[in-house]
Amino acid sequence: MSGPLLDLFATEHPAFVHVPLGLVIALPFSIAISLKAKHTHAWKIASFFIAIVAFAGSIVAIISGLFWGRQISLISPGGYFPVVASGKQILQKMLQLHEIAALAGVVVGFFCLVLIWRSMKEDNDARVSTSPFHRRLADRAVWLAPLFFSFLWIGAWGFCGKLGGIMVFGNEETNKAAAAADQARKKDVEADLPIRALDYASLEPVQAAPIRSKAHGNRWARIWVTASGIDDYKVGKPLPSGAYAVLSTVEDARGKPGQEPGPLFMRETLADGRVSFAFYWPRVPEARRAETGGEDSAYWRSPSExxxxxxxxxxTAGLAAKP
Ligand code: HEC
Incomplete structure (x- = not known):
């Protein structure tokens, strides 16, 4: 099921929920007034009306919430309850409690509604059968149960609403979890692809033309350094934290440069000052496989052995001991 109307219905969940919530907050007041005020019977009818509209509104809220949860993939397409696969899924955990609290409110609300209805009926019976004194006594006793349930009802939906607010606007815990997930995702991208090393041509070149690098397999090489580190590099200082250098190479098959791409070497000064290395060689020619321990493709990153x-x-400062 989909469509613009359904989408609107789902995304307006945060708006719908205020109707039942507001009514349920009003309910105990109207029940309490009916215990005392002159127009007792009118207030009882009003209480019943408030409760029934709150109950109906909650059904709308719950269905829109279910669609919304599915729309933003917190709930699987055919599912009703979020699955928590790891402790880091804070939103899913909150949504579970949110749903339980919403349903608890519906059950409590249903009892409350039945109790109000029943006491209204008993009220009418009492009116014909007992003395005024007994009638008033029965009146109050029979209305205490719905009053109690109306508070429970507020409790369940209040808790539910609090969690809903956190899920929509975030709190310290969800924000931290989101930041951690973001960090992990960034690290993951780098784990699968040597993106920054591959993008070496966007850095500052150190030489205008390739040099022979004896230290790196006697290949033709060029060195590229981030703008943040190029000045330090040129005067032989260690790279500042966050800066990195890439040494791009070409295999020298026939004594001329530019025959075949060779491995990329990367050296980075991490934020904490440690030096990290990377080595990326997507296609190792057969004759060169001894260098990679037989691997036909290599991507190694610190702390790899x-x-x-x-x-x-x-x-450790990151500078090569020049031969
Ligand atoms: C035999 C010593 C030696 C080894 C082993 C070596 N390097 Fe280097 N490296 C150098 C020297 C010397 C330079 C300076 C350029 C040149 O002469 O080739 C250099 C330059 C570099 C540069 C360019 C930035 C800079 O620091 O000048 C990078 C990046 C680099 N090496 C990464 C690596 C990585 C990654 C490895 C391991 C896979 C590695 N190197 C292994 C000696 C070495």
């Missing part, structure tokens, strides 16, 4: 050799030449 395979990058130990890099650290031997590049000191």
């Amino acid at each position: 395979k990058l130990k050799a890099c650290a031997v030449c590049h000191t």
Whole structure:
């Protein structure tokens, strides 16, 4: 089921919920007034009316909430309840409680409604059968139960609404979880693809033309450094934190540069000052596989054991000991 109207119905869930919530907050007042005021019977009818509209409104709210949850994939397409697969899924956990509280409110509300109805009926019976004194006594006793249930009703939906507010506007916990998820996603992208190393041409080139690099397999190489580190690099200082350098290479198959792309070497100064290395060689020619331990494609990142050799030449400060 989909369509613009249904979408609107689903996304307006935060608006719908205020109708039943507001009515339920008014309910105990109207019940309490009916215990005392002159127009007792009128207030009882009003209470019943408030309760029944609140109950009907809650059904609309719940259905729109279900559609909304499915629309934003917190609930699976045919599902009714979110699945919490890991402790980090704070929104799903909150939605579970939110749904339970909403349904608890509906059950409590139903009892409240039945109690109001029943006491109205008993009220009428009492009117014909008992003395005025007994009538008033029965009146009050029989209205205490719905009053009690109306408070429970507010409690359930108040809790439900509080969670709903947090899910919509966020609080410290959800914001932290969102930031952590964002960080993890960024790290994941880098884990699968050596994106920054591949984008070396967007950095500042150190040489205008390739140089021979004995240290890196005697290939033709060019060095590229982030704008944040190029000045320090040129005067031989360690790269500032966050800066990195890439050494792009070409295989020198026939003594001329530019025959075949070779591996990318990357060296980065992390935010905490540690130096991290990366090595990316998407297609290792058969004759060169001894260098990668037989692998036909290599992507290694610190703290991989395979990058130990890099650290031997590049000191902890990150500078290569020039031969
Ligand atoms: C034998 C010593 C040696 C080894 C091993 C070595 N490097 Fe280097 N590296 C150098 C030297 C020397 C330079 C300076 C450019 C040149 O002469 O090739 C350099 C330059 C670089 C640069 C360019 C920025 C800079 O620091 O000048 C990067 C990036 C780099 N190396 C990464 C690596 C990575 C990653 C590894 C491991 C896979 C590695 N290197 C292994 C010696 C080494």
